[in-house]
Amino acid sequence: SQIFYFFAENKWLIILITCATLVCGIFFLSMQIPQYQADAIIQIEDAKGGSGIHVGRNLATMLDGASSENASAIQMALIRSRYILSPVIQANGLDIVAEPKQLWIMRKLVPFVSSSKKIQVKSFKTPPKLLNKGFSLVYDKPGHFCLYSETGELIIQGAIGRLITSTDHQISLEIEAIDAPLGSEFILKKQPEFQAIQSLLKHFKITDLGSGRQPTGVLQITLTGPDPEKLMHVLDSIANIVSNKNAEKKSLEAAKTLTFLHQQLPLAKKSLEKAETDLSKYRTKSGQINIKAQSQALFAQLVTLDKQRAKLQIDKVNKLRRYTLEHPLMFQLNDRIKGIDRVRHQLEKKLKHIPVSDQIAVSFMRDVKATNSLYLILLNKIQELKVIKEGTISDVHILSYAKLPQLSLPPRRDLVYVWSIFLGLLLSAVIILMRKNFSPRVNDPHWCERKFGIVNLAIIPYSKEQSTNMGQFKNTSKVSPPLLAFRSTHNSSIESLRSLRTSLHVSLCSTSNNIITILGISPAVGKTFISCNLAYLLATSGKRVLLIDADLRRGALHNQFNIPSKPGLADLLTSKATREQVITEGCHPNLSILPCGNYPSDPSELLMSEVFKKWLKTFSKDYDLVIIDTAPLLWVTDGVLVGTLSGINFLVLGANMHRPTEIEMTAKRLSSAGVKLDGTIFNFHTSKIKQGYDYGGYKYHSTP
Numbered sequence: 001s002q003i004f005y006f007f008a009e010n011k012w013l014i015i016l017i018t019c020a021t022l023v024c025g026i027f028f029l030s031m032q033i034p035q036y037q038a039d040a041i042i043q044i045e046d047a048k049g050g051s052g053i054h055v056g057r058n059l060a061t062m063l064d065g066a067s068s069e070n071a072s073a074i075q076m077a078l079i080r081s082r083y084i085l086s087p088v089i090q091a092n093g094l095d096i097v098a099e100p101k102q103l104w105i106m107r108k109l110v111p112f113v114s115s116s117k118k119i120q121v122k123s124f125k126t127p128p129k130l131l132n133k134g135f136s137l138v139y140d141k142p143g144h145f146c147l148y149s150e151t152g153e154l155i156i157q158g159a160i161g162r163l164i165t166s167t168d169h170q171i172s173l174e175i176e177a178i179d180a181p182l183g184s185e186f187i188l189k190k191q192p193e194f195q196a197i198q199s200l201l202k203h204f205k206i207t208d209l210g211s212g213r214q215p216t217g218v219l220q221i222t223l224t225g226p227d228p229e230k231l232m233h234v235l236d237s238i239a240n241i242v243s244n245k246n247a248e249k250k251s252l253e254a255a256k257t258l259t260f261l262h263q264q265l266p267l268a269k270k271s272l273e274k275a276e277t278d279l280s281k282y283r284t285k286s287g288q289i290n291i292k293a294q295s296q297a298l299f300a301q302l303v304t305l306d307k308q309r310a311k312l313q314i315d316k317v318n319k320l321r322r323y324t325l326e327h328p329l330m331f332q333l334n335d336r337i338k339g340i341d342r343v344r345h346q347l348e349k350k351l352k353h354i355p356v357s358d359q360i361a362v363s364f365m366r367d368v369k370a371t372n373s374l375y376l377i378l379l380n381k382i383q384e385l386k387v388i389k390e391g392t393i394s395d396v397h398i399l400s401y402a403k404l405p406q407l408s409l410p411p412r413r414d415l416v417y418v419w420s421i422f423l424g425l426l427l428s429a430v431i432i433l434m435r436k437n438f439s440p441r442v443n444d445p446h447w448c449e450r451k452f453g454i455v456n457l458a459i460i461p462y463s464k465e466q467s468t469n470m471g472q473f474k475n476t477s478k479v480s481p482p483l484l485a486f487r488s489t490h491n492s493s494i495e496s497l498r499s500l501r502t503s504l505h506v507s508l509c510s511t512s513n514n515i516i517t518i519l520g521i522s523p524a525v526g527k528t529f530i531s532c533n534l535a536y537l538l539a540t541s542g543k544r545v546l547l548i549d550a551d552l553r554r555g556a557l558h559n560q561f562n563i564p565s566k567p568g569l570a571d572l573l574t575s576k577a578t579r580e581q582v583i584t585e586g587c588h589p590n591l592s593i594l595p596c597g598n599y600p601s602d603p604s605e606l607l608m609s610e611v612f613k614k615w616l617k618t619f620s621k622d623y624d625l626v627i628i629d630t631a632p633l634l635w636v637t638d639g640v641l642v643g644t645l646s647g648i649n650f651l652v653l654g655a656n657m658h659r660p661t662e663i664e665m666t667a668k669r670l671s672s673a674g675v676k677l678d679g680t681i682f683n684f685h686t687s688k689i690k691q692g693y694d695y696g697g698y699k700y701h702s703t704p
Contacts, residue, residue, distance in 0.1 A: 018424030025420030034408035511647030555596030568597025
């Protein structure tokens with residue numbers, strides 16, 4: 001609760017800082033460069049999809065391995081990688097930074113200034129050691145430019161529209177166009193590729209347009225930036241490169257497999273010729289042309305198995321170019337080959353029970369059939385791969401190229417406003433807590449009692465009614481005084497002063513005189529409020545009271561009673577007015593008022609004079625009580641001078657208005673002057689601190 005009240009006390013500071021940050025947020029919005037958004041749509045078709053438009057689909061599936069259920073996710077990852085983005089950056093010069101030269105603060109706060117000067121760089125190449133180094137390009141004359149290094153050294157110069165190379169051939173530059181006044185200077189920089197990729201990815205987004213968890217393969221590529229035409233070109237470049245890269249990948253795989261098959265074809269042909277020769281020689285030698293029916297059936301089964309095994313072997317060799325032996329696909333192929341081998345082994349056992357002549361014939365015929373089948377398979381695969389290689393169609397289809405955005409994106413005003421208010425509250429909280437920690441203020445009524453042994457006699461709560469009374473009095477100049485004790489006798493602040501009045505009656509029994517001085521450390525602690533209302537309460541109790549305004553610099557006691565400020569005490573001490581002229585009756589018959597009078601040039605000397613002491617003795621005899629309101633102690637010494645003449649001295653403390661060092665300094669000053677404090681009065685309690693009951697804009701001049 002204490003923290004809450006502490007922040008409540010500083011609510012105007014919080015409001016001020018929050019309004020300032022909100023204004024900064026509005027200014028930030030007004031200074032933003034309009035942002036545009038463009039998108040392109042592509043479709044990723046599964047390699048085993050059933051559209052039927054690809055030639056050799058089954059072979060393509062074989063080349064790709066297992067079915068690509070996650071083809072969409074794979075393609076999205078590729079698009080975000082340098083495999084795709086590197087050629088995009090090179091094609092669109094996204095690694096080249098070219099902007100008008102201006103102060104950093106101007107570039108950040110007033111970015112639209114740069115739109116009046118434009119430059120188009122077609123190509124810019126530098127050695128790796130000069131990446132991220134700023135070059136200065138000057139448009140010195142029509143159709144001509146000069147490029148300088150960071151140290152001001154001329155590197156190259158030449159005509160716009162031509163590729164210019166430095167003498168050491170390390171730097172080359174081609175400026176396509178410059179739209180700026182002569183003499184304009186631009187900052188030119190070549191970024192590293194990874195930095196350009198990261199910068200592009202910040203404004204880059206890929207989403208699958210499927211409504212459910214299952215990806216559809218229809219991808220939307222979105223790009224955001226300040227240049228709508230550049231957005232369109234970059235997106236179209238991404239879509240084309242993705243499609244071309246996919247087609248190149250398939251064509252390259254087909255070419256690699258085709259090379260392998262061409263290497264195997266002569267070997268297969270040679271094996272076929274040898275098998276046919278061996279079979280022909282056997283038939284000529286044995287004279288056997290046909291084999292029996294049982295042998296014919298075994299032969300047919302073995303030939304079928306040999307053909308299947310040959311296909312699997314080709315597939316295995318091809319996949320070994322892409323996968324290791326531990327891949328699940330390789331395990332599957334090996335299991336199928338082992339299954340065929342087991343069946344073949346059983347058939348070969350049966351083959352041993354047929355006549356020997358048939359066994360030999362079947363063996364030669366199997367060799368011919370197997371090698372012939374392998375040769376035909378290789379020929380067919382070669383023909384299919386040639387068709388795929390020459391007419392490869394990409395699995396990535398561009399459904400919609402990017403369109404030039406017509407309208408800019410609406411700024412996130414709500415987000416900026418929320419963040420501005422949040423930062424304002426956070427900043428104000430930090431400032432308030434820093435003030436509390438580094439510049440603590442006393443908010444405990446009993447702090448002086450624990451620190452110096454000075455008892456606290458009263459805790460005066462803050463009265464909003466008193467502020468209202470003073471405001472109405474200043475605005476309407478009412479005849480009746482704004483004194484709180486006169487207008488609202490049951491106010492809580494007045495009740496606290498009544499308890500002080502009781503304590504005062506007890507203290508008067510042991511004092512040297514009946515003079516009471518109300519002291520204050522600084523302006524706006526409510527000394528005058530307490531002096532006036534206490535004097536009125538004492539007057540109502542039957543005491544004859546004289547209230548003196550001894551603040552001869554900025555005295556404002558007269559405002560509480562709606563009486564003139566002059567003539568007054570200063571005029572009485574300088575013999576410019578008589579006692580009858582300066583003392584005025586207050587709002588009670590027992591209360592007399594002595595205002596400050598005309599402000600003198602030597603207030604301290606007047607209060608030190610014997611004339612002042614003489615008049616105090618006179619007033620002390622003529623009245624039951626004399627209450628003196630003084631000037632702030634830390635500002636001037638007037639209060640100390642008056643305190644040495646008083647029988648009772650009360651120190652008024654404002655809640656959360658004084659640093660501990662200020663109170664300690666005041667206590668030392670009073671003690672060194674021989675002024676004894678009889679107690680403190682803690683004003684403005686309950687934390688609703690309103691500075692300035694009657695000291696608004698308090699200013700003191702130095703003592704002459």
